[in-house]
Structure formats: C-alpha cells, structure tokens
Amino acid sequence: MRKAGRHFLQIPGPSALSDRILSAISQQTINHRGADFSEVGQRALNGLKSIFKTDEHVFIYPASGTGAWEAALVNTLSSGERVLMFETGHFATKRKKLAQKLGRRPEFISGDWRRGAAPDKIEA
Structure with missing residues (x-):
C-alpha cells in the first residue's frame, strides 16, 4: 500500500x-x-x-482566477476587441474560451508553459 x-x-x-x-x-x-x-x-x-x-x-474582489479574468476582460475591452493571450498553464485554454464567450477576439500564442511567456513571440 x-x-x-x-x-x-x-x-x-x-x-x-x-x-x-x-x-x-x-x-x-x-x-x-x-x-x-x-x-x-x-x-x-x-x-x-x-x-x-x-x-x-x-x-x-472575491473571486477565483476565472473571476479576475472575467472582470479584466469586461472592464477593459469592448465586444469585438482583440486580446493577446499567451499559454502559460493548464487554465489558459479555458481563459481563451471565456474571452470568446464574452465577445472578445483572443489571439492565442501557444508555448511551453513551463518557461513562461516568450517576449519575442509577444512582440511579433
């Protein structure tokens, strides 16, 4: 055992x-x-x-990380606006779907989440 x-x-x-x-x-x-x-x-x-x-x-603001993302998306961007998102962990794809559900247009950069966001990919 x-x-x-x-x-x-x-x-x-x-x-x-x-x-x-x-x-x-x-x-x-x-x-x-x-x-x-x-x-x-x-x-x-x-x-x-x-x-x-x-x-x-x-x-x-008592919420989970998802609540913080939702608050950020609805209070800083209007429907149809683009948001740059970088894959930094397990929940990143869920945040992408949340952005889409809220009418935002995510530009999702896939990467190795163990290394963090890659500045050169973000700049490009």
Missing part, C-alpha cells in the same frame, strides 16, 4: 503549505456577516493600503 505524503494545495499548485497556514485553515470559519469578520476585513483592507502605499480606498 502506498502511503501518501504531505498534502499540497493544488490551485494552481502544487504549493507547499506551512504548518502555521495549515493550522489556520483548520480553524472554524467565522460568520461573514458578523462583527468578527468586520474586524478582520478592516484589518486586511488597512494592511493592503500599506502594501500598495495608498491612503485611498482599497477594494477586494
């Missing part, structure tokens, strides 16, 4: 998680409409202001 090793988070992973993070994940969730969450959320927003070096409002 094969004994499994330490579990990895696989979004997009695998990513090793420290014991501190695993311990935090194992805690009971808090009510997202309660006072405890409000306190944690406010601390997070204030911390983000520090990270982004701003005194302005910071907004959190």
Whole structure:
C-alpha cells in the first residue's frame, strides 16, 4: 500500500503549505456577516493600503482566477476587441474560451508553459 505524503494545495499548485497556514485553515470559519469578520476585513483592507502605499480606498474582489479574468476582460475591452493571450498553464485554454464567450477576439500564442511567456513571440 502506498502511503501518501504531505498534502499540497493544488490551485494552481502544487504549493507547499506551512504548518502555521495549515493550522489556520483548520480553524472554524467565522460568520461573514458578523462583527468578527468586520474586524478582520478592516484589518486586511488597512494592511493592503500599506502594501500598495495608498491612503485611498482599497477594494477586494472575491473571486477565483476565472473571476479576475472575467472582470479584466469586461472592464477593459469592448465586444469585438482583440486580446493577446499567451499559454502559460493548464487554465489558459479555458481563459481563451471565456474571452470568446464574452465577445472578445483572443489571439492565442501557444508555448511551453513551463518557461513562461516568450517576449519575442509577444512582440511579433
């Protein structure tokens, strides 16, 4: 019988998680409409202001990578506009289909996703 090793988070992973993070994940969730969450959320927003070096409002967009892609596509491009996309992993072809579904025209550059985007192909 094969004994499994330490579990990895696989979004997009695998990513090793420290014991501190695993311990935090194992805690009971808090009510997202309660006072405890409000306190944690406010601390997070204030911390983000520090990270982004701003005194302005910071907004959190709670979504997966797909949600971020959708927000970017619909808020920066109009229907029929072209978007250059480079294959950088497993989900790249799904993002291409999402762009098409939203009426954008993806120009998809296939590549070796293990090496990242190739600047010369993007420039061409």
